[in-house]
Amino acid sequence: MKVALLSDCYLPRLGGIEVQVHDLADRLRRSGHEVEVFTATPGRAGERHGAVELVDGVPVHHLALRLPGDLPVNPLAPPELRRRLLAGGFDVAHVHMGVVSPFASDAVDVALSVGLPTAVTWHCVLDAMERVLAVSGRVRRWAGRGVALSAVSRMAARPLERLAPDARVAVLPNGIDLDRWRSPTAPTHLAAGPGPEGDAGPVRLVTAMRLARRKRAVPLARVARRVDDLVGDQIDWRIEVFGEGPQRGLVQAYLRTHGLTDRVLLRGRVSRDQLLESYRGAAAYVSPTVLEAFGIAALEARAVGLPVVGRRGSGVEEFVEHGVTGLLAGGDRDLAAHVATLVLDPVARQRLRRQSLETPPTQSWPAVVGMVEAEYARAGRLARRGRT
Incomplete structure (x- = not known):
């Protein structure tokens, strides 16, 4: 399976999402999948404007602008992202969301527009953003178009269940070695x-x-x-x-x-x-x-x-x-x-x-990769049905 992982933030920035998406890319690759990452974060040598950097065997597309503090924001990315997803022959798009994720939000819409089965995982507690998303109706619309929704814990999943009450929100935990x-x-x-x-x-x-x-x-x-x-x-x-x-x-x-x-x-x-x-x-x-x-x-x-x-x-x-x-x-x-x-x-x-x-924790990478693969299969079924 060829997987596109999409995230506002990625290495060399350091944080929970950055490290988890990197490690997921590595573990999927070890499991025999082909993986590419798309991000609005500049690369280690300042790669931007779509430059591709190889990070631990995974191509990383840095769709980043030159902004103060290297903010991972690029409202100009969707047309180029669409072109690359269409040309890449991907089987599934997996989008990773934080509290405020403009690039990732655009990525969901782009992936849907090119017909890719799409899974979206929230790595955050929405808190006040839940009200914003409720007004926008974006999560409900995504669910209605066949997006497989998930969050990294039950507590993070509950706001999504309120935002998309007719959809199933899976728990897709972070993994560790x-x-x-x-x-x-x-x-x-x-x-x-x-x-x-x-x-x-x-x-x-x-x-x-x-x-x-x-x-x-x-x-x-x-x-x-x-x-x-x-x-x-x-x-x-x-x-x-x-x-x-x-x-x-x-x-x-x-x-x-x-x-x-x-x-x-x-x-x-x-x-x-x-x-x-x-x-x-x-x-x-x-x-x-x-x-x-x-x-x-x-x-x-x-x-x-x-x-x-x-x-x-x-x-x-x-x-x-x-x-x-x-x-x-x-x-x-x-x-x-x-x-x-x-x-x-x-x-x-x-x-x-x-x-x-x-009683060791159950969130080992082999177990988590199996759950991720099942979520990709669910995204494929939802995409075919066009409904949750």
Whole structure:
């Protein structure tokens, strides 16, 4: 099968959609499919205006304009995209949507106009955009024209079900290389922290997130302050934050003001290998995000065996069972209380760790590729019927 993957954002930009679409392209190619990517993101050497770059064996069409900040926006792309999709001999178009995705939205209309079976996956929580899409009627129209709709989690799928009530919205989760995160070089134990079964170092928590408002970077600092109040001087602990973003300065200012610079350590952006290494000996992973459609970093930590402490109603519920593989909170006070529990209770940490290792997550790439292939087959059936 020849597959066109279409996304506003792609490498070298770094983010959840960018990495997931890249990895999906790679995994589809390994499974014997022919794959090409179309994006409004410039290439590694600034490729634009339709230049094709080969990225890990996959041709990437950079239909990008020269814009401030290399914004992945190109309202002039549809005619050229149409020409390339017609000439490419593709069997299916798979469009990947974020919160605001002008290029991807245009790509859906172009793919339909050339008669391609089309699957559309949302990687985001729509939130306020749901009202905009309801007024435009775009999602309902797509469903009526035979688009196979999906989202990366059940919580992300619910708004789409409201927008297109007569359509089936599938759940098409993100995938991870489970073998890599659970390899023999991954940690075989969790440091219990101070106590008879652990070392004498601090209890170390980790998180990987963009330091941005939507990811709740500043509220994470507030949670850390609450944890510090709950734990007091009983045990030494740290939380290491991996990632960068526009709110780094605000977070640093909060930490300085409240004397938390020795508790919350901003480690900056690191590679996947470095992130895996950082999980060695960690006690738990903390996910403060509410508008999180999935949470790939939390899933990777869960694959290593780290208990995940997160918010109910977020995408982490797809792979975290409360009291079994992590702890889920209804609000930030509960989140802080759960974190404090794991800092103070090495027995609880080890129990959750053991259970997490015994029940690996199901979102491995082989399983996800099978689901993607089934979604492509559904898109083909819908295209033939012209209805949902």
